[in-house]
Amino acid sequence: MNDNLMDELWSCLCNVIDPEAGINVVELGLIYKITVTKYDVHILMTMTSAACPMGDLLINDIEQAISQALPDVTTVNVELTFNPLWDPSMMSETARKHFGW
């Protein structure tokens, strides 16, 4: 059950696009960890920089995407961390290819 939910959560986050990059937050490597306890979901994520003002927007988009796709999940907590700092090596192969790596 939890595995299924986990897959659904990851694919849900794949629909949340970083408007500046035009690529979803999973491919960009911004999602560090998803923890599921009963029906509560905790997402640990980062921004490319501590000076990036897009945090609130992405957190809202994530909460909205999850509540729309998975109405059974009652609580979504998104926590922003800068430890470790984001690094370009965290991007997926697809994202890197898109930017010409």
Added chain:
Amino acid sequence: MAMIAMIVGIFGGLMRLGISTPTVFSSQVGNHGAFMLSAFFGTVICLERAVALNKPWVYLAPLLSGLGGLAMILQSPIEWPSALFTCSGIILCIASFKIYLQQRVLYTLTLFIGALCWMSGNTLWLLTEYHLLAIPYGIGFLVLTIAGERLELTRFLPPKPKANKIFAFLLSVTLIGIVTSSMRTDAGSVFMGAGLTGLALWLIQFDIARTTIRKSGLTRFVATCLLLGYGWLFIGGLLFMNKALEPGALFRDAALHAILLGFVMSMVIGHAPIIFPAVMRVKIPYSSAFYLPLVTLHVSICLRITGGFLDNVPLRVIGAEGNAIAILLFVAVILYQVKSGYGKA
């Protein structure tokens, strides 16, 4: 507060061009530059930093500069606005320096130097009671903050160590120009112009906008705003190289508005659907209607600057009116989108 500043500033600017506006704005005619640069753009950029850092005390920076704008509207004693703006600069410097300590790299350094420009310009204004000297510093603050953020985003692309060195060089040239301008406007203008022109070319060459413009929706819109803005930064830079910073210079109006409207305002329009929701706690769904103010803005800047080149006052006035219409359209589209966002929720 930034919104009030913008509207008062726009009317002050229009009035200066001899366009009839309600007399309540007449107090701002002489202040238009100080008002738009510090009270509006300064507050918007401080607000953007505060949102990013998400610490209550950093919000003092936009609050103080907003109050500075208010003090200008209320025609308070002459040193009040500049004192408030200086305090805003000090807060922003501390906040930016903290980010730099967290991550000691070129883009955080650029943001910190941008904040230093903001503080220094406002301090000069406070000490001399003369806003003219603060203008290059204000431009430095806005351009360096934006350029620093764009530099950060180039990390999505494969690293180009040479590009970073060129950026650092251009940053230094711009800074030399800004500082020199306080003593010798003509020489300062040339250096600052050269730095800004170079930064525009750098951004056109290395920014992710050339990749992201191939996407769709909001991503493409942001990229369009960026690339158009870089074009104006380039033109403004060239004009400053021609000593446009000197008071009374023929291309002064063109240079200032190419950079502040063509580049900075374009950036504000592009990022409104991203930043404003965080600031105002409302949703602003993106719609292609945002192209309307963008196109109006750029067409009217073209008219205004062509008018400047040909020394054709009526054309300049039409352009300036178009600029004001573009900004009001932008506000209208935001309000409409906020409303439709609520409709869906």
